Amino acid sequence: MNPFDIVFNRHLVFGAGKLREVPGMLSWHKVKKVFLTSFDRGNPNFIAFTSLLDEAGIPYVVYADIQGEPDARCINQGRDLYLEEGCDCAVAFGGGSIIDATKAINMLAVNGGMIEQYQMEGREVLTAPPLFIAIPTTSGTGAEATKTAVVLNNDNGLKKSLYHTTMIADIVVLDPELTLSLPAPITAATGMDALSHAIESYVSLNATPITEMYGLAAVRLISQNLERAVREPSDVEARGAMMLASYFGGVAITAGIGIAHIMAQPLGGTFKIPHGDACSIFLPASIELNRAYAKERYARLAEAFGVDTQGLDADAATDALIGKIRELQAAISAPTHLTPYLNHEIPLDELIDIVKRTTGHITCNPRPLNEELMREAYELAL
Ligand SMILES: NC(=O)c1ccc[n+]([C@@H]2O[C@H](COP(=O)([O-])OP(=O)(O)OC[C@H]3O[C@@H](n4cnc5c(N)ncnc54)[C@H](O)[C@@H]3O)[C@@H](O)[C@H]2O)c1
Ligand SMILES: [Fe+2]
Known part of the structure; x- marks a missing residue:
């Protein structure tokens, strides 16, 4: 039998309407400000979600500039916003592209440098990232269950992964209602x-x-x-x-x-x-x-x-x-x-x-x- 080293999410929630439980989870963790990513600011489920955060009095900043599959540029920019806004946790609302970008931004926020260094130069992740909640809106990549982020490098045009055990999402919320709008x-x-x-x-x-x-x-x-x-x-x-x-x-x-x-x-x-x-x-x-x-x-x-x-x-x-x-x-x-x-x-x-x-x-x-x-x-x- 092969030896193995596998990391799992700490908390997995499945079911229609489970999105509504996320503000409560954020409250348990006493977060100061959420770095919230979305594939579309105008998505009705996303709007409903931000209303729930407002009602619960949970501060957040929305980053919706991840267009298509993520490149290094949007990740480095996202990290700047994360730090400027004083965020201390990340929530990804989207497909594999959004989950991967958020995973990388959340890591970068506490480890410093540029994402290209981790991707191309073998820079090590030394600090475990803050709380990360993944809420997938597509059904395919399984990025919510992995410690990996796949990133397009703008300098050399290569699409390459980076990973670390501590980059895996802490909490995953699988709410099938979120995929009903998928073409x-x-x-x-x-x-x-x-x-x-x-x-x-x-x-x-x-x-x-x-x-x-x-x-x-x-x-x-x-x-x-x-x-x-x-x-x-x-x-x-x-x-x-x-x-x-x-x-x-x-x-x-x-x-x-x-x-x-x-x-x-x-x-x-x-x-x-x-x-x-x-x-x-x-x-x-x-x-x-x-x-x-x-x-x-x-x-x-x-x-x-x-x-x-x-x-x-x-x-x-x-x-x-x-x-x-x-x-x-x-x-x-x-x-x-x-x-x-x-x-x-x-x-x-x-x-x-x-x-x-x-x-x-x-x-x-x-x-x-x-x-x-x-x-x-x-x-x-x-
Ligand atoms: N981290 C991993 O382990 C892992 C594994 C496989 C793939 N990936 C990466 O994930 C990325 C692809 O992710 P993906 O396949 O989920 O696609 P995606 O996140 O790029 O989304 C595809 C399209 O669907 C739209 N969309 C997403 N959710 C929607 C919804 N509910 N309703 C309507 N439109 C919606 C998006 O805006 C986008 O235009 C790639 O970069 C790939 O390399 C990562
Ligand atoms: Fe894949």
Whole structure:
């Protein structure tokens, strides 16, 4: 069994309407001023939330300048506002972009310097960040369950992660009502991100009994609820199941990313492909490329996906898993090819170099990572 080091949120709350409990939680912690981020100041749920804070007399400052997936600039600026306003806790209300940016800002506020130093130069996090509450409004990244923040570096254009055990959210509030307004294409793509976390972590060489358990549970929930959530946006049950699946996927992916994310993250940054779209594109290719190295594991994932694997050998079960994923992608119109996103020409050698400089150090993909594998993944995804 692999040794492991896993950190969990201290407090997890799930259920429709649970957002209303957040002001009470902030009161327990006697916070002075909340650094509050949002994907949209005008979102009705966000407005309702700020009214609750007003009623409870909890001071806050809103930072809503995180546009798209976060870059270093918006994080450094956010840190300035955090300090100017004398904040002593952070609350993120948004998708993975908002949660990651807030996670990084909250860390930076007490550790000093620029985010690029932690991301590119290995500067260490020495002080545990203040209270951090994550309230996701998408169901995909599981960023609320991880200690990681993914950031686009403005100087070199690379999208790279930084992480520390103490950066994980203290409290997570999963309120399915917050995702009812998610448009179908975002529901679909973010759901495919969650599925990629579940599958990639399950075949990771660093998988542990804990990540395996969460990965399989996420696959079950996604196979039964993602299409429903896309077709019926106001189905609170399906939305709730997807929120939980995303959270489970986040716990699972602490076992490490595989070739789908190894390609999707840096190329998503380079071509401005939303993270979920990029994961959806690379997921089936990753299974094709890895299948000889993780046969039995893919067969168990197929079973979790609802395939009747009785009488099937591992190869046939893996074929069935790929078939199910392709069917799901078609049913929810999730992206399957890279070509439509390649808005400017970059030679393949240069793209491979970008991957090597960002995710190229990751060694837990079941098939050993090398340039040939990266090239094959790119070509299969085109
Ligand atoms: N930290 C981690 O462990 C981790 C894991 C995977 C991905 N990520 C990162 O997360 C980011 C992507 O996050 P995401 O996929 O959640 O997308 P996102 O946060 O970028 O949101 C996607 C879009 O949906 C909108 N939106 C969000 N919630 C909404 C709602 N309830 N109603 C209507 N619109 C809404 C946003 O404004 C945005 O336009 C990427 O930067 C990715 O690299 C982080
Ligand atoms: Fe992801």
